[in-house]
Amino acid sequence: MKRKLMVPFLFTFVIAFTGCSKSQSTGTTLPPEKPLEPVTLRVHQLGGYFTDQDFDELIAQPVKKKYPHLTVTMDKTTEDLPDVLAKGESIDFLVTYHGRLTAYKDLGVYVDLNQLAKQYKFDLSRFDQGALDTIIANSDKGELYALPYANNLNALYYNKDIFDKFGVAYPKDGMTWEETIDLAKKVTRMDNQTQYRGVEIDDINRLLFPLSLNILDAKTDKVMVNTEPYKRAIDVAKQIYSIPGNDYIAGSPIDRFLKDRTVAMIPTINLYLRFRQVTDLNWDVAQFPSYKDKPNVYGMYDLHCMIPMVASKNRDDQMRVLEVLFSDEVQMTMSKKSAKFPVLKDPKFKQAFGQDLPELKGKHIEGVLKSHTEMAPPNSLYYSKALSLLNTEYANILKNSKDINTGLRDAEEQIKQYVTTEKAKK
Numbered sequence: 001m002k003r004k005l006m007v008p009f010l011f012t013f014v015i016a017f018t019g020c021s022k023s024q025s026t027g028t029t030l031p032p033e034k035p036l037e038p039v040t041l042r043v044h045q046l047g048g049y050f051t052d053q054d055f056d057e058l059i060a061q062p063v064k065k066k067y068p069h070l071t072v073t074m075d076k077t078t079e080d081l082p083d084v085l086a087k088g089e090s091i092d093f094l095v096t097y098h099g100r101l102t103a104y105k106d107l108g109v110y111v112d113l114n115q116l117a118k119q120y121k122f123d124l125s126r127f128d129q130g131a132l133d134t135i136i137a138n139s140d141k142g143e144l145y146a147l148p149y150a151n152n153l154n155a156l157y158y159n160k161d162i163f164d165k166f167g168v169a170y171p172k173d174g175m176t177w178e179e180t181i182d183l184a185k186k187v188t189r190m191d192n193q194t195q196y197r198g199v200e201i202d203d204i205n206r207l208l209f210p211l212s213l214n215i216l217d218a219k220t221d222k223v224m225v226n227t228e229p230y231k232r233a234i235d236v237a238k239q240i241y242s243i244p245g246n247d248y249i250a251g252s253p254i255d256r257f258l259k260d261r262t263v264a265m266i267p268t269i270n271l272y273l274r275f276r277q278v279t280d281l282n283w284d285v286a287q288f289p290s291y292k293d294k295p296n297v298y299g300m301y302d303l304h305c306m307i308p309m310v311a312s313k314n315r316d317d318q319m320r321v322l323e324v325l326f327s328d329e330v331q332m333t334m335s336k337k338s339a340k341f342p343v344l345k346d347p348k349f350k351q352a353f354g355q356d357l358p359e360l361k362g363k364h365i366e367g368v369l370k371s372h373t374e375m376a377p378p379n380s381l382y383y384s385k386a387l388s389l390l391n392t393e394y395a396n397i398l399k400n401s402k403d404i405n406t407g408l409r410d411a412e413e414q415i416k417q418y419v420t421t422e423k424a425k426k
Contacts, residue, residue, distance in 0.1 A: 045095035146305035200253035209299035216380035
């Protein structure tokens, strides 16, 4: 008889206990949790950092799945930040590379993520500390203005058909710049009225970044281009474009590699998604060339960053977006599918790089991963224009209009004059 009474009693107790929610400390009934109000967050990027597909798969969809009240949109324009703010518009996130952090510091748009990480228990120890230190170096008092979601990846891409045509062995991992130039000489040939070029440099920074060279000192604005390290870097380019048949010409070296297919090798940044447009190109990849005294270094940190804006009225939701973007699940998807090289320090994310990309099947990606980046010095406020002035003289040197010493001396004087003029305006 007692066993028959037990079940109804237990059932009644469960109903009584679960029928309302009571505070254990006070015994009072708590109201049901209020649903979060719908919020739309706006992301503005200064360039093509996220494709529409990337943004949808890495931010918009996973955020909506985790937090249904949140909608994250991405601007279709890439206007400069001051232009956006001048129109009285408000954005919640800025996406750009870390080198532009200094340029916007005086706008007062940043918030310190060190403090937010403590407040929201966001684990910064999961990130590559060198990447975080690179961002912190752009602040005044150790603030962390941005979170890096990807680091640019340098590699030596090569056209296998050109090497096969001339019976020359493919590039190998661990080559120095000198060895790369020697190999380029073997495939720089005229054949059937087509001039094949052994190697081209698409940007002066491919030579400067492995030496951590940054044109101006960010603290003093001292111009550093007319010094031995810069002469050394530009001498490499001079040797490349002094190979007979491989002289410097205007236009895009990347287009000559991908479209014209007259360039045998190009050492440059992450091109992996570009290969979707040239599926018939017979290419592979090797480790980026190194300076003899800096083996296995392909550059300095070149970080793509998610930057929460201080003026946002939705701080909690900003942190929810960062929580989702930097979750293991989304970071693994990013590494496998979007060809973005992750900055989380757990090696599993780097090891998964490109695994789901058909373009990379059978490619020698493991060679690329043998190199690493080094600490990047902060950029001066005047960096962008200074780089432009240096590039003009760099081209003059490669066209034999000036020798290296003259070209760098002229670049130094022009940059000094520019900085002086700009400072006088303040």
